[in-house]
Amino acid sequence: MTFGNATWSALAQGDGTNWWDIDPITVAWTLAVALTVNLSCAILGCFLVVRRMSLLGDAISHAVLPGLVIAFLLAGRIASGPMFVGATLAGLFTAWASRALASTGRVRDDASLGIVFTTMFALGVVLIHAYADNVDLDPGCVLYGSIELTSLERISLPWPGGGTWSVPRALFAPLLALCATLILVSRAWNELVWTSFDPGHAAAAGLNVERIHQAFLVVTAATTVASFEAVGSILVVAMLIVPAACARLLTSRLEMMIILACFVGAFSAVGGFVLAAALDTNMAGMTAGVAGGFFALAVVGSPSQGVVARVWRRVRLTARIADEDVLAWLYRADERGRIARVSELPDRATAGGSALRNALGRLIRQGQVRRGEGDALHLTQGGREAGEAQVRAHRLWESYLDRHFDLPLDHLHDPAEEAEHYLGPDLQRQILAELGSGSIDADPHGATIPLEPGLQPDRRSTVPQKFQSSAGESEPSSVELPDESNLPKATSSP
Amino acid sequence: MMNASNSLDWLTSYNTWVVLGGVAVLGANAGMVGTFAVLRGRSLMGDALAHAALPGVCLGFWVAGGRAVGPMLLGALLTGCLGLLVLAFLKRWTRLPDDAGLGVVLSVFFGVGVVMSRLIQNNAAGGAKAGLESYILGKTAGILMSDLLVIAVVALISALLVGLMFKEFLMVAFDEGFARAVGLPTTTLDLAMTSLTALTVIVGLPAVGVVMMAALLIIPAASARLWSDRLEIVLLVAASLGAVASASGALTSAALNLPAGPTVVLSGAGLFLLSLLLAPRRGLLTTRWRAWCQTQALNITDPRFNRAMTRAFFERHPQMLNDLEDLNSLRLERLLSPEEFAALAERVRLDLVREETREARS
Numbered sequence: 016m017t018f019g020n021a022t023w024s025a026l027a028q029g030d031g032t033n034w035w036d037i038d039p040i041t042v043a044w045t046l047a048v049a050l051t052v053n054l055s056c057a058i059l060g061c062f063l064v065v066r067r068m069s070l071l072g073d074a075i076s077h078a079v080l081p082g083l084v085i086a087f088l089l090a091g092r093i094a095s096g097p098m099f100v101g102a103t104l105a106g107l108f109t110a111w112a113s114r115a116l117a118s119t120g121r122v123r124d125d126a127s128l129g130i131v132f133t134t135m136f137a138l139g140v141v142l143i144h145a146y147a148d149n150v151d152l153d154p155g156c157v158l159y160g161s162i163e164l165t166s167l168e169r170i171s172l173p174w175p176g177g178g179t180w181s182v183p184r185a186l187f188a189p190l191l192a193l194c195a196t197l198i199l200v201s202r203a204w205n206e207l208v209w210t211s212f213d214p215g216h217a218a219a220a221g222l223n224v225e226r227i228h229q230a231f232l233v234v235t236a237a238t239t240v241a242s243f244e245a246v247g248s249i250l251v252v253a254m255l256i257v258p259a260a261c262a263r264l265l266t267s268r269l270e271m272m273i274i275l276a277c278f279v280g281a282f283s284a285v286g287g288f289v290l291a292a293a294l295d296t297n298m299a300g301m302t303a304g305v306a307g308g309f310f311a312l313a314v315v316g317s318p319s320q321g322v323v324a325r326v327w328r329r330v331r332l333t334a335r336i337a338d339e340d341v342l343a344w345l346y347r348a349d350e351r352g353r354i355a356r357v358s359e360l361p362d363r364a365t366a367g368g369s370a371l372r373n374a375l376g377r378l379i380r381q382g383q384v385r386r387g388e389g390d391a392l393h394l395t396q397g398g399r400e401a402g403e404a405q406v407r408a409h410r411l412w413e414s415y416l417d418r419h420f421d422l423p424l425d426h427l428h429d430p431a432e433e434a435e436h437y438l439g440p441d442l443q444r445q446i447l448a449e450l451g452s453g454s455i456d457a458d459p460h461g462a463t464i465p466l467e468p469g470l471q472p473d474r475r476s477t478v479p480q481k482f483q484s485s486a487g488e489s490e491p492s493s494v495e496l497p498d499e500s501n502l503p504k505a506t507s508s509p
Numbered sequence: 510m511m512n513a514s515n516s517l518d519w520l521t522s523y524n525t526w527v528v529l530g531g532v533a534v535l536g537a538n539a540g541m542v543g544t545f546a547v548l549r550g551r552s553l554m555g556d557a558l559a560h561a562a563l564p565g566v567c568l569g570f571w572v573a574g575g576r577a578v579g580p581m582l583l584g585a586l587l588t589g590c591l592g593l594l595v596l597a598f599l600k601r602w603t604r605l606p607d608d609a610g611l612g613v614v615l616s617v618f619f620g621v622g623v624v625m626s627r628l629i630q631n632n633a634a635g636g637a638k639a640g641l642e643s644y645i646l647g648k649t650a651g652i653l654m655s656d657l658l659v660i661a662v663v664a665l666i667s668a669l670l671v672g673l674m675f676k677e678f679l680m681v682a683f684d685e686g687f688a689r690a691v692g693l694p695t696t697t698l699d700l701a702m703t704s705l706t707a708l709t710v711i712v713g714l715p716a717v718g719v720v721m722m723a724a725l726l727i728i729p730a731a732s733a734r735l736w737s738d739r740l741e742i743v744l745l746v747a748a749s750l751g752a753v754a755s756a757s758g759a760l761t762s763a764a765l766n767l768p769a770g771p772t773v774v775l776s777g778a779g780l781f782l783l784s785l786l787l788a789p790r791r792g793l794l795t796t797r798w799r800a801w802c803q804t805q806a807l808n809i810t811d812p813r814f815n816r817a818m819t820r821a822f823f824e825r826h827p828q829m830l831n832d833l834e835d836l837n838s839l840r841l842e843r844l845l846s847p848e849e850f851a852a853l854a855e856r857v858r859l860d861l862v863r864e865e866t867r868e869a870r871s
Contacts, residue, residue: 064605069612070553077720121791125608126552126731130781133724137774140646144767249560250623253616260609296627303620310613314603322602 057280060259074132078109080139106236188241253303337374346402410458538664540729540751556723561592563622647718649769721770735788
């Protein structure tokens, strides 16, 4: 298994050093192995991410080393079966031991995982060196994997139509793992979802949470072991976590997340192959790099969660608030019978002076504000209605605060100045009903509340989530991932 | 150079003492710095950092055109800190849980590092290859006087910083919200702690390797936490355990001709196991023993005491009635903390005495 120093150019036929000179069958088999590994890892990774067990893959893949060596020493040769079983058992032992350690209450989960897997890895390395004469396991191969060479070692299978079919030996374990993953996910979908998001509820409803957890662990350990001959112990983590994390940023539905993760995994495998062969470098590392590239794209450009979208939403919100502040200021001046002037534009804390000046320019362009002689400003009909709605929201909120909270009068303006931007017509109507419509016509400071029956059409499309009513938005037919920040810690320790 | 061959020459050689000193100082420093990481639930950050350093090591190797310690350490520091920045960025800007962020950073950076190291190996002359491999598994026997100096300087910096900012670090480590509320600059303190971890990991990487560096940060600190509830004692114990584990591991490796990184981790794991069982404050056997001593001190064979104790227990914990049938105080001592048990026993004893005097009067 000492494959550590092989390169792509060595695989190319003749003396050509370009990857496209590589035999197409070799390319096909290498891609098949890579795709199988990536798909099963991507599916399981989604559950690892939502169960907050992401680092378990890392721990297991390091900790399988002593299992491999002991199985090798017992079997006396490199035998796939016993070594697979030994490694999987070592992986399960890691998960079990770190959990047992954390459950003594003496060590935190993350520390117990760290202690167990580093110790297991150290044990493995020591075993390899202690029996160096008998073991030709290469730590380098364990760390980096050797997917480039999987197609070299083939096994002949009888072909149904007669003849034989030579299949890479390294394809079998990942294929088995993929089958196990698919079976687990399709047979126990509901149970997995339930125990991932609300283990307490699942247990109360009579599910055997522990058994499902164990089954999931077994499949995860087996997949990690099956993958790591091809991709190495540390890069398995990339195949497990990165596509899932990427998909998590793109969607909130678990089904969609799994599908997207599979796509990301598959594209990473293909991209990793092409780039690695072109640059003559390690394919597993390149696959991790490509997956990381996809992840970076998702972080920046995800439509709902991406940095660009978030910044854009924030900019839009700031602009809207500035617009509304200017309109309300003009309306109030109008109310007092004064003529507002550009030079008097207030310097407000909620939106800086320049933001207000920009807003004024925008409103003039939109035709909500008209310039008079000198630097006088007048509201147009549309602008007046908008400003009126704003002032109405402000004064309604002041009245509401005054009614329900024991606040001094001079503490009402500032909260209302913030809340007015989030009170749409619906909420205004509700507050009005709550205050008793007709009985209220002035705010606590004595200013008239402009109560017009025809409330403005809603232009508050960018209201932050926390102020929005959630009715009519959820689709209960599908699995909705809750926001991570208030999710109860599901299965914290592996 | 630390080969055991068949004599004990290596015990008296200069190199051995440099290596031992370097490893011991590194272990002490890692134990101290790791204490804060472990207390704050960030044990695996060191792991991510160590992995994220690999591309930097390759970068330094490539820029310097060979195995030069300075550029490789600088590169490692650069990408290690970049990895930490990415982690902080993901935490601030995305809804990914922390562990997923760690996994992403760790594996992607390491993957890029593997790619770069292979590219370098393709181009480098044969002799230059060995330098990179040793960053993964470590090459303890290769510690030179200059390495020892770097390690010692970093250890000195962390000891000074921890000594000067002890009160602030303590507050941030145990209650970050409170620390912020009383006006401490938590972000700066956080940055200081993280930089200490980064420095320690980076200078330790060439000596013990990626995985073992993570272990050195976690194991002594987690062991020391079992010894005391006072931070200054935990820090001292962690530093001593780290030094002892490293030195004994290095000695074992020299004597048995094994790689030093793994033996260091294994001796650390042995110390952890000892602590877990026997640590004076929270060891599993020690707490059992203390509870047993208490039951011996009380006259636990008195059936009346047992009955009264059980009654008092259920008065306090009615929910336990469901799953306990034949409860006697021998089992009670396992259900309750020693303090709680002692308090309960004291109350029951007083009740019994009172009852006896009442009986005697009537």
